[in-house]
Amino acid sequence: MAAITVADLAKTYRFHRKEEGLLGSLKSLFWREYLETHAVDRISFQIEPGEIVGFLGPNGAGKTTTLKMLCGLLYPSSGTVNVLGHQPARREAAFLRKIALVMGQKNMLWWDLPTMDTLLLHKEIYRLNETEFRRNLTRLAELLEVEDLLHVQVRKLSLGERMKMELLAALIHQPAILFLDEPTIGLDVVSQQRVRDFLRQLNREQGTTILLTSHYMADIEQLCPRVLLIDHGHLHFDGALTELLTKTAPIKLLSAVFAAPPPPTQIAALFGAWVQPSDDPLHVRLSVPREQVAEIAGQLLHLGNLADLSIEDVPLEQIFGSIFRGQVNAGGVA
Amino acid sequence: MNLRVFWRLLLYDLQVTLEYRGEVLVWMFNLVVGPVIALLVWLTANQQGIELPYNRQQFVTYYVLLAIITMLTSTWLGEFLAEEIRLGGLSHRLIRPVPMIAYLLANNLGEKLIKLPYLLPMVGVIALFFRDDLRMPEDWQDWLLFAICLPMAAGVAFLLDMVLGSLAFWIDDVRALVRMKDLAGAFLAGQFVPLALFPPNLSGFLEVQPFRYTLSFPLEVLTGALSPEQLQRGFLLQISYLLLLWLLYSVVWRVGLRKFSAVGA
Amino acid sequence: MLYYLRVWWRLVLMSLIREAEYRLNFLLSLGEGMLQLIIAVLTFEILYRFTDEVAGWTQGQMLVLLGIYRLVEGLVNMLIAPNQLTVSQLIRRGDLDFLLLRPIASQFLVSTRIIRPHEGVNALIGLGLVLYASPLAGVQWQFGNLVAAIIFMISGILLLYAIWFLSNTALFWTQARNQDQIIPTLFQAARYPVSFFPRMLRIGLTFVIPAAFATTFPSQALFGQITWPMLFIGIALALGMLLLSAGCWVFALRHYTSASS
Numbered sequence: 001m002a003a004i005t006v007a008d009l010a011k012t013y014r015f016h017r018k019e020e021g022l023l024g025s026l027k028s029l030f031w032r033e034y035l036e037t038h039a040v041d042r043i044s045f046q047i048e049p050g051e052i053v054g055f056l057g058p059n060g061a062g063k064t065t066t067l068k069m070l071c072g073l074l075y076p077s078s079g080t081v082n083v084l085g086h087q088p089a090r091r092e093a094a095f096l097r098k099i100a101l102v103m104g105q106k107n108m109l110w111w112d113l114p115t116m117d118t119l120l121l122h123k124e125i126y127r128l129n130e131t132e133f134r135r136n137l138t139r140l141a142e143l144l145e146v147e148d149l150l151h152v153q154v155r156k157l158s159l160g161e162r163m164k165m166e167l168l169a170a171l172i173h174q175p176a177i178l179f180l181d182e183p184t185i186g187l188d189v190v191s192q193q194r195v196r197d198f199l200r201q202l203n204r205e206q207g208t209t210i211l212l213t214s215h216y217m218a219d220i221e222q223l224c225p226r227v228l229l230i231d232h233g234h235l236h237f238d239g240a241l242t243e244l245l246t247k248t249a250p251i252k253l254l255s256a257v258f259a260a261p262p263p264p265t266q267i268a269a270l271f272g273a274w275v276q277p278s279d280d281p282l283h284v285r286l287s288v289p290r291e292q293v294a295e296i297a298g299q300l301l302h303l304g305n306l307a308d309l310s311i312e313d314v315p316l317e318q319i320f321g322s323i324f325r326g327q328v329n330a331g332g333v334a
Numbered sequence: 335m336n337l338r339v340f341w342r343l344l345l346y347d348l349q350v351t352l353e354y355r356g357e358v359l360v361w362m363f364n365l366v367v368g369p370v371i372a373l374l375v376w377l378t379a380n381q382q383g384i385e386l387p388y389n390r391q392q393f394v395t396y397y398v399l400l401a402i403i404t405m406l407t408s409t410w411l412g413e414f415l416a417e418e419i420r421l422g423g424l425s426h427r428l429i430r431p432v433p434m435i436a437y438l439l440a441n442n443l444g445e446k447l448i449k450l451p452y453l454l455p456m457v458g459v460i461a462l463f464f465r466d467d468l469r470m471p472e473d474w475q476d477w478l479l480f481a482i483c484l485p486m487a488a489g490v491a492f493l494l495d496m497v498l499g500s501l502a503f504w505i506d507d508v509r510a511l512v513r514m515k516d517l518a519g520a521f522l523a524g525q526f527v528p529l530a531l532f533p534p535n536l537s538g539f540l541e542v543q544p545f546r547y548t549l550s551f552p553l554e555v556l557t558g559a560l561s562p563e564q565l566q567r568g569f570l571l572q573i574s575y576l577l578l579l580w581l582l583y584s585v586v587w588r589v590g591l592r593k594f595s596a597v598g599a
Numbered sequence: 600m601l602y603y604l605r606v607w608w609r610l611v612l613m614s615l616i617r618e619a620e621y622r623l624n625f626l627l628s629l630g631e632g633m634l635q636l637i638i639a640v641l642t643f644e645i646l647y648r649f650t651d652e653v654a655g656w657t658q659g660q661m662l663v664l665l666g667i668y669r670l671v672e673g674l675v676n677m678l679i680a681p682n683q684l685t686v687s688q689l690i691r692r693g694d695l696d697f698l699l700l701r702p703i704a705s706q707f708l709v710s711t712r713i714i715r716p717h718e719g720v721n722a723l724i725g726l727g728l729v730l731y732a733s734p735l736a737g738v739q740w741q742f743g744n745l746v747a748a749i750i751f752m753i754s755g756i757l758l759l760y761a762i763w764f765l766s767n768t769a770l771f772w773t774q775a776r777n778q779d780q781i782i783p784t785l786f787q788a789a790r791y792p793v794s795f796f797p798r799m800l801r802i803g804l805t806f807v808i809p810a811a812f813a814t815t816f817p818s819q820a821l822f823g824q825i826t827w828p829m830l831f832i833g834i835a836l837a838l839g840m841l842l843l844s845a846g847c848w849v850f851a852l853r854h855y856t857s858a859s860s
Contacts, residue, residue, distance in 0.1 A: 013856060073696050075853050096702035108697040112617045121613065124606045125701050356775025364784040371788050375646075378795050384650040510627050517634045526638065531645050 009079035041233035054224030104182035160191025373397035415499030503590030524550035659735025666728030673722025754833030755813030761840035
């Protein structure tokens with residue numbers, strides 16, 4: 001039984017546009033122009049328990065709106081949502097006890113108090129008994145390495161520590177699904193990595209279904225075997241990350257370093273159109289179709305004097321950038 | 335300081351306040367509630383036949399005008415200034431080619447300008463309701479005198495606020511001082527009860543204390559309740575207070591700024 | 600239910616801890632409260648210089664009413680005002696999302712999350728004033744009077760909460776962030792007995808802004824003049840308005856757009 005089932009989900013907003021400057025402000029005193037925007041435009045997908053799924057898309061694409069409809073924060077304009085057998089918008093207590101939401105750069109923790117106090121509040125709200133509470137607390141604090149920080153005021157914590165505390169507070173009641181909205185935004189590289197490691201471990205040990213939205217490709221690469229690509233409210237792709245890469249990036253980057261510079265004419269003759277610009281005569285860069293990588297690699301070896309050879313994927317940012325700019329068709333779901 | 339820069343500051347504040355027109359509306363509504371409640375209470379007493387120093391017309395005129403004059407003489411930036419000094423934000427302001435006080439004055443005037451078109455109609459409605467008892471002065475001289483002492487009253491209030499705010503150079507938390515000044519000052523300025531109703535043995539003190547000149551005096555001038563000698567004395571005192579506070583502010587600011595820069599904020 | 604009590608108690612503890620941090624604010628608020636009370640008392644001194652009674656109320660009785668006003672105001676500022684005055688902030692900043700996700704009635708959490716214990720001191724000062732002025736006013740300390748007074752005050756406070764919260768649900772649609780200040784500003788009228796106001800306003804001051812229930816009726820109860828029908832009307836009205844406010848809240852949440860990231 002799927003954990004999350006979404007069919008033809010849509011959300012439409014009305015808002016008014018304001019012009020800038022003094023004149024604009026005065027004008028909007030008397031007359032406002034209302035516009036409609038389809039934040040989410042008929043999206044359908046299913047997520048099984050225990051999956052880690054990433055929502056990708058540019059700002060304003062509709063990822064966060066979708067996420068909030070899954071949590072029950074927003075009423076869908078049309079379509080159906082079913083999460084763990086509940087309709088999220090009904091916000092039944094039984095449903096809310098099974099989920100948790102963490103938003104990057106937004107605190108649920110009380111600012112002036114130590115995390116422990118917020119945790120005790122959650123203990124009451126989620127009706128945890130003492131044993132469960134202590135057990136969950138110890139386990140999570142250990143995993144997140146924050147045992148010493150539980151009694152420190154939240155405002156005195158660093159950004160990375162605060163995010164760990166947010167996760168702790170969100171998971172203290174052992175939700176079945178964890179929703180994350182930009183969890184690593186604003187964090188330093190080390191903290192980002194710690195968060196990712198923790199999430200992987202959580203999913204592995206607890207079987208927690210994890211949904212996250214993110215701008216950071218590293219989050220997606222490391223965590224999400226499956227991604228949903230959302231742009232302008234539409235679902236452009238739903239499937240394995242590797243599949244997406246194969247579909248959109250049939251190219252691999254070959255980087256060859258030679259001990260002695262190979263004759264440029266020979267390079268041009270052999271590899272022609274695939275040659276990428278390079279300032280270093282010792283360094284040859286090629287952009288090669290996947291199927292031919294092995295053959296080309298062989299040819300490079302054959303040239304002799306090969307000191308180093310690396311085969312890489314096109315950076316994700318580049319791929320997604322080109323998808324969103326409409327230059328490449330991701331195929332997948334229309 | 336450039337007049338053009340000042341004008342631009344004024345315009346900017348105007349625009350910012352325009353953004354919040356809903357808020358301004360609510361705000362101004364809140365301003366008229368107090369005077370209306372007080373007026374109704376006094377009118378009840380008056381109707382009962384109790385002998386009061388003010389007759390019905392005087393009460394109505396006083397409280398109908400109170401909201402407008404309170405708003406036009408109001409000042410609120412003392413606390414802001416104190417916080418800027420305390421938290422060091424003052425440093426950023428000092429770099430700018432605009433003296434701090436000009437910036438604050440522009441904000442003060444700009445906000446008042448934007449509040450006025452919201453406040454006037456509301457007071458107008460109240461005035462309409464009580465129009466039979468409203469007594470506006472008929473002599474153009476009274477209006478002229480009012481036009482002179484009103485900005486002076488605003489000036490006295492503003493400078494007093496600035497002086498207190500500047501004490502933040504030496505005192506850590508001036509908020510208590512400012513808030514007490516606001517409350518006690520409002521009471522002594524006649525914002526709750528007209529000064530004429532206070533016990534007569536206090537009248538001497540009430541006439542000369544500075545808070546009278548931030549609100550009550552312009553109101554008294556407008557309602558024509560003052561004799562020529564009283565007018566003369568009043569204006570003399572108001573001008574004196576204005577000059578005194580300006581002097582005090584200049585000294586306090588200069589000395590405080592020196593201390594501020596020396597410490598390295 | 601005990602569950603709600605336990606959650607509320609935790610919120611009280613957290614608020615106490617937080618307030619202990621800001622001792623200066625505590626003293627400041629206390630000082631302001633005292634000064635406001637003194638000014639109010641002085642105002643009545645001025646009024647009663649000219650007469651012994653106004654609209655049937657003597658100075659002693661006015662002081663009792665003022666004390667009750669302070670008591671009610673203190674309780675409201677301690678329990679209700681800090682929450683109602685920050686609903687607009689919750690909505691704007693998107694912090695409301697976290698509250699909506701808790702498996703507990705969101706109206707409860709939104710309305711009780713902040714408590715200001717130091718306002719309780721202002722309430723106690725009000726009570727002190729009532730006790731001080733009671734001999735002057737001829738208060739009859741009988742059990743029945745006391746119970747009636749308390750019931751009136753509670754009805755008044757609950758009514759005020761319901762009307763305030765109801766009007767705040769409009770914040771989901773309107774732009775004016777400070778419209779949550781209208782109701783408490785109008786509530787200032789509760790400083791005076793309703794008989795001080797023109798007949799037309801008295802109805803508004805009884806049923807729209809519950810000034811009468813909050814201060815006039817309790818005071819009269821203490822003087823031995825209990826308006827019995829109003830006692831029951833007050834209870835019924837309070838319960839009805841609470842239900843209405845809950846309905847409006849649920850309706851408003853349906854249209855919640857939630858600040859986007």
